[in-house]
Amino acid sequence: MNRSSIEKRQQRRTFLSLAVLGLVVPIAPLAQAASPSKPVVQIWIVPSCGCCKDWIAYLQANGFQTQVDDRGNTDARERLGIKLEYGSCHTALVGGYALEGHVPAREIWRLLKERPKAIGLAVPAMPLGSPGMDGPEYRGRKDPYDVLLLAKDGSSRVYQSYP
Known part of the structure; x- marks a missing residue:
C-alpha cells in the first residue's frame, strides 16, 4: 500500500469511530440552522404612525422577520424607484x-415565489380594510383596493384585487 491509501484508511477509521461515539454532526442540519427560516423585511416608517406598526405586527404574524428604520420613508421610496403616485405611509424591501x-x-409570498422582473408591489394610499388599516378603530369599514x-x-x- 502506498502512503496515500494508508492515510485515507486512517481518516475513514477515525471518522467511523467518531460517528459511533456520536461526535460527528451532519452538515445539512447546521446549514439549515444557520439560515433564517423567515424572510427579512426592511421597513422605513414615520415613528408616530400607528398603522405602520400594525402592518409590521401583521407581517410578523404571517411568517416574516422585520427590521424597522423609523426615520421616514421618503428617501427609501425614492431610492427603491417607487413613484410618488404609488406612495403610502411606509416603504419596505424584501428579497x-x-x-x-x-x-x-x-x-x-406570491411575489417571492413567482419572482417577476419588477420593482415590487404597492398598495397606494391607505385603504381601509387592508392589513394594518383593519384595526378596531376602523369599525369594520373596508374599501376595495388593488395590489399593483x-x-x-x-x-x-x-x-391582485381586493373588492
Missing part, C-alpha cells in the same frame, strides 16, 4: 423587491 404601503402577506405590480419602466398593473 430584492420593494413594497409600498399596506401590501397583504399573501401577495408578498410595479414595472421597472415605471408602469404598473393589477397584481
